[in-house]
Amino acid sequence: MVQIVDQYGRPLNREVLKSPQTARVAQFTRQWPSHPSLGLNMRRLPHILQAAERGDLAAQADLFEDMIERDGHIFSEMAKRKNALLTLDWSIEPPENATAEERKLAEMVSEWMKALPEFEDITLNAAAAIGHGFSAQEIERWELEDKVWLPTKIVLRPHRWFSTTPDENDEIRLSDGSMNGAELWPFGWLVHTHNAKSGFIAQSGLYRVLVWxxxxxxxxxxxxxxxxxxxxxxxxxxxxxxxxxxxxxxxxxxxxxxxxxxxxxxxxxxxxxxxxxxxxxxxxxxxxxxxxxxxxxxxxxxGGTLTSQADGKTSTNALGNVHNEVRHDILVADARQLEGFYRGFIRMLLGINGYNVSSRRQPRLVFDTRALENLKDFSEGVATLVERAGVETIPVSWVHKKAGIPEPKNGEPVLKRQQALPQVGLSQLSPYRSFAALSTITDEIDDPAQVALDNAQSVPDAINAAMQKLIAPLVTALRDGTSPDDALDIVAASYPTLDDTQLQQLLAQALFVADIWGRLNADS
Structure with a gap:
């Protein structure tokens, strides 16, 4: 029988499927915050921080919560940083060079993750580790549905309930009254440690920097x-x-x-x-x-001030854009660390459902943190590189990635460029087309005027050849002294010999030849 283990190799404790670990420790229901911010001074604060460094996190955790509640500026700025994570799209991706089985497994895990209750809350609660250094969410209930085990209730536990062991691998333990605390049950907790600053867990949260x-x-x-x-x-x-x-x-x-x-x-x-x-x-x-x-x-x-405070003196649009770039870097860093948190969660889901997959080949959750290009500027730049500079080494996959446009899958319909009808007039053509290309176009439509040019005939002769059939009857009638009304009757009588298509073609040919003649002789 295959042993079920979590992301740390610890075997499943089946008690976790019946009731949460904290339900066994009655003292948690009788613990209340101490609010150390009341009467906080220069002497008390170092003692609170030193106790946390030794593993007792209760007073420090209570102080951090007081800071959030009593300082609106800290609350606002931390809310900006954490809520930014909810704006990111995410997907479950298979490993590189995935097999058909690995791709199928990734699709299945994606369905599991989408079925989780309040996925956004899980992300926000995990992001609490940015300030505290860690966050611990307890899985209160697992349920089996359609032969799949999934958590149906996940709750963030107060940070004051935990302690650390800085002298023994710096683990997070449940403060149950024992000397070193109780080890967290496998498959019972989602723990995220966030390195906002380097150091032990008790020192790695941003609130440590903000207390002074x-x-x-x-x-x-x-x-x-x-x-x-x-x-x-x-x-x-x-x-x-x-x-x-x-x-x-x-x-x-x-x-x-x-x-x-x-x-x-x-x-x-x-x-x-x-x-x-x-x-x-x-x-x-x-x-x-x-x-x-x-x-x-x-x-x-x-990472800056101009995205939150504008004094009208030093704040400029350019500096604000720079600071927004800094904020994007921080967002990417937070998202990458959360991907590690979800990697362990996915490992747990695979294990409890009987899938023995290597940690290197398991599906992973990926946040889309790309800074997308402006489509108009980006497309014009790429077109210039290809058409004018002759760059022929731009991969299509790179264009898709920079523009944020996913590549079509499974034969799904795609947008296509509408095919334009060929233009006869030279003025309608792109100025970057060569005359050789122009000749190819006109050859395809069997243009007599272009044939006349290719045979080195003079432009006036070509124009005459194109227009004679149209206006010759009118000119002849007027030379013979026919009145204008009678001349028009003669043209009207001869018109049926020229159908509309021939008439339009003759006019197009004449305009085309005149356009070329003007362009070739503009500087002469």
Missing amino acids: PYLFKNFSLRDLAEFLEIYGLPMRLGTYQAGATDNERDALLQALVTMGHDAAGIIPEGTTIDFKDAASGQSDPFVTMIDWAERTQSKVIL
């Missing part, structure tokens, strides 16, 4: 709020008479506080309140620190 700008920004926000409260209101001084009782003094103080917020209050008789001018001060230093922190956050998350 977050801290300094919050210091400045607190100071700015205090500044506005103190310096934005006038100073109020209350005086009371000597011998005032404690109740009278308390009433006066309460009146001072009330008038600061409500602009109304009562005071005992014999006391007075004196309003002073508001103290002078500048809020610019606090705003400058906040602006620095947000710009640093944008650079860390998106």
Whole structure:
């Protein structure tokens, strides 16, 4: 009997098909975030980071979640980066030089992946690893349908539920109360580790870089709020008479506080309140620190600032385009790492369904991260290279790839260029056609005018030969003194000898010969 193993070679624990691993650990239902951002200062923050480096991720994970909830700028920029992944098309591709069986297997895996519930949520939850360094989604339920095992419920678990073993292969473990934590069940978890920065898992998330700008920004926000409260209101001084009782003094103080917020209050008789001018001060230093922190956050998350912050001074369209290119590079990098995550997932699906396929020859999920060319500019450039520069080594497959146009499969219908009728007039032809090619075209339509030119006849003779049959009766009648009306009758009487086709051909030949004569003698 073939043993079923996951992408790490671990055998299937059939308990995972009955219930999730976390259902066995009751303590998770009683854990609540500690919100370490409350009262966070320069002394507490290093201790939180050091604990995570030793494997205890709970406080660091809670701090990261607080950062997302309390700092709208971090939330917005991270949402841009993660949601960009949902704009990418994806496909399941067979390996290089795939056999018919491997292509069929890829099609089957594609059907499996499309049948997954909320594929987009799986991608977004995996992208949470960009900030935390890892994400762990538990497969709560497997179901067998049409002899195929597929997960039907996948849930992202809080990052605080996990720990790491930096001294033992830096594995992600479930914090079940044991010293090193419980090993994650095979076929029970989808774990994605994202190297946003190099280091152990606890250090590899972007939020590790963002904690210091977050801290300094919050210091400045607190100071700015205090500044506005103190310096934005006038100073109020209350005086009371000597011998005032404690109740009278308390009433006066309460009146001072009330008038600061409500602009109304009562005071005992014999006391007075004196309003002073508001103290002078500048809020610019606090705003400058906040602006620095947000710009640093944008650079860390998106690689630049001009795609998120426009100050009207340094922001230009050119610089914005450069920063958008940087964002595309980051998107490609994130997508490539997610492809590795799905490679393990596909390996798991193949294993649980009894397909023993080499990891090197298994189907893979590929995100389409190509930066497509502008079709108009690209097509004109390729046409220029081929027709004018004579480049004959451009593969058709490369054109399809750059333009984002898939190659037809299985005989599916394709668009075709409409065949244009050959033009007789030279002015209707492309200026890049050679006279040899022109001669070929005219030979195909048996043009008498072209034959006349090829036989070195003069252009006037050729024109006369082409037009004589049409206008000769009219000229003869007028020379014989026939009136114009009678001459037209003679032409009308002779017209039946020329059908419409002959008439049109004669006119086309005459115009064609005149066009050539004018072009050949334009400079003479």
